[in-house]
Amino acid sequence: MPRVTMLDVARRAGVSQPLVSQVIGGSRSVRVSEATRDRILRVAEELGYRPNVIARALVHSRSYSIGIIIPDLYNPFFADVVAGAERVASDEGYAVMLANAAEVAAERHIEAFSARQIDGIIIDAVGAASLDLAVFAELNAVLIDEPSETQLSVMSDAPAAGRLAAEHLLALGHARLGLIGPASDLWAFRMRERGFMQFLRGAGLRVASSHLRRVSPTVEGGRAGMRALLAERDRPTAVFCTNDLMALGALKACIEAGVSVPREMSICGCDDIETARLVTPELTTVHVRAREMGARAARLLIRQVESGGGNGDDKPARERSAKPLGVRLVTRGSTAPPPPPPSGGDT
Amino acid sequence: MPRVTMLDVARRAGVSQPLVSQVIGGSRSVRVSEATRDRILRVAEELGYRPNVIARALVHSRSYSIGIIIPDLYNPFFADVVAGAERVASDEGYAVMLANAAEVAAERHIEAFSARQIDGIIIDAVGAASLDLAVFAELNAVLIDEPSETQLSVMSDAPAAGRLAAEHLLALGHARLGLIGPASDLWAFRMRERGFMQFLRGAGLRVASSHLRRVSPTVEGGRAGMRALLAERDRPTAVFCTNDLMALGALKACIEAGVSVPREMSICGCDDIETARLVTPELTTVHVRAREMGARAARLLIRQVESGGGNGDDKPARERSAKPLGVRLVTRGSTAPPPPPPSGGDT
DNA sequence: TTGTAAGCGTTATCAT
DNA sequence: ATGATAACGCTTACAA
Secondary structure, eight states, rough: OOOOOHHHHHHTTSSSHHHHHHHOOSSSSOOSSHHHHHHHHHHHHTOOOOOOOHHHHHTTTOOEEEEESSHHHHHHHHHHHHHHHHHHHTTTEEEEEEEEEETSHHHHHHHHHHTOSSSEEEEEOOGGSSSSSHHHHOEEEEEEEEOOSSSSEEEEHHHHHHHHHHHHHTTTTTSSSEEEOOOSOOHHHHHHHHHHHHHHHTTTTTOGGGEEEEESSHHOOOOOOHHHHHHHTOOOOOEEESHHHHHHHHHHHHHHHHHOTTOOOOEEEEEEEEEEEEEEEEEEEOOOOHHHHHHHHHHHHHHHTTSSSTSSSOHHHHHHHHHOOOOOOEETTTTTOOOOOOSSSSO | OOOOHHHHHHHHHSSSSSHHHHHOOOOOOOOOOOHHHHHHHHHHHHHHHHOOOOHHHHHOOOOOOEEESSSOSSHHHHHHHHHHHHHHHHTTTTTEEEEEEETSHHHHHHHHHHHHHHHHHEEESSSSGGGGGGHHHHHHHEESOOOOOSEEEBOOOOOHHHHHHHHHHHTTTOOOOOEEEEESOOOHHHHHHHHHHHHHTTTTOOOGGGEEEEOSSSHHHHHHHHHHHHTTTOOSSEEESHHHHHHHHHHHHHHOOOOOOTOEEEEEEOOOOGGTSSSSSEEEEEEEEHHHHHHHHHHHHHHHHHSTTTSSSHHHHHHHHOBBBBBEEEOOOOOOOOOHHHHHSOO
């Protein structure tokens, strides 16, 4: 059975179809008599009329849906971002199309989105810098954790995250620090590292090159990184992992190696995903407001879309992007003062 | 700047617009001369033509996108399901719209989907039984873990999951068993429980009513459930949690209470999410192929959509649904034989 | 082999 | 206050 259209409603109500559109569209200047308006609405109700968003989209060249591209749905952090965005979008009447760049190249996803006249895209941590800038020209996009001259973005205060971790570890008395992070050039990772390194430098310390481990930003990566660190002759007493997944892997590696955390090794992560509180000891980490980032990104995007597409001619993107979202250290069980130096007899 | 349409291509190539449609549409019987075909394609390329899926959708009453509704994106299990579905859909040229029933009521999502002429919906564990059946009449839907007379579905072998858990625990020598599960009437949970209970009954055992804990299917729920169990006078020596999130929470509760797992308490979960291997001890659990379920559901749905919508008149849905996906026990560190009975002197 | 005409369900711009 | 009419970009008969 074909779906009920405005024309059906119109006929049944004895009016023209465009008039039905007027009434249903609603917000239009109220140039319709109460009587007919009521009649039309009643008939629409009776017939179970549902607006056809597709048809509307064709006319408006807008689809009332937004896309979101994330690198990895398995990372609860991104699940959080998506949940936040979805919440806002749904409230505003937008659907959200999900694209997992781990499965399919981001470019293909953008293609597909664009063919669907998606109104805008949220891109989180897929190395937007490397994406063809041309695609953005036609598209509304807001980047997450990737500053840009031309695009809107929402960011966490990544340098502060690194700084907080360093500060915490130094305050505990550590002097031999390690760092586990991905080789990728994603902004958030880079900045977390930089913040960490800079704070150390300010304290006259540095991370020995053998204590800097490049791994994939996953549990497995973190585990491998920590294993390598533990094998070092002069291993660090504390390690900062630039995301929680790696920190969790690092913790796992310590447990497997019989190295006590935090007594012999302190570990600090970043993100504060739920799992961080599940392991033993619970993970000290830097809380990043993933959900809020997703929500903000969605709000920003929708505002841009509704203010007439094409990323405006008014203020530069940079200005219109909100200031970075604050982060905060969450001290839990995986960090403690370093072990006393071996009580050997060299005095 | 307006987007390039078929009409633009047609004009530039000196042909009519429908002819361009013929050529671009492709699969149609090849009633176009090589020469013009090439020319058209070349011009399209030059102009950077991109098909407008929305317009196509309006004609076909199909949107080439599918929706997926899950109860909770935070549960990595569902992230897996989504990833599987997304992979398949994307390969087949479909976009996937995500809907998180935790944020917004499933009904509203279905409404929104339907307005967008979504071609079909995958519904996972949102109590499809409780949904208005009328909505399905117009929609292609495949249910995950929710058997139905009228709808296609893909299921895991949930009863077997419960059975395997029971079998494992009994084989270890446990006789006082506990069960932690949600009160919700979701099929998978119900069946896991039933499988568990039945196997026990077959062995002449049962779960004492005070050892059956109804909680929300989350980490917090599991933690609460286990706390209650630990407070019991005659507490169980082993507990089956009907998903891993609860099992993880239960484990956490034991650790907090200083109860050694698995020495004093065995815990078996269900799902086998990645986190299960992160905690210490690693979680014994029943592996369910989440990713594969998502992929299958997507394949089934797309096949149904392409075979002409409206859930066919041929075979009953039940038959066309694939047989349940097998599950398997993954024995890890959270289960062991029960502690010896207190060596008190009652002999 | 190709062009013409109609129509998918809306919205928007006019007259009336 | 309401109704024609055109338009959105495409597919699909049908005619040439």
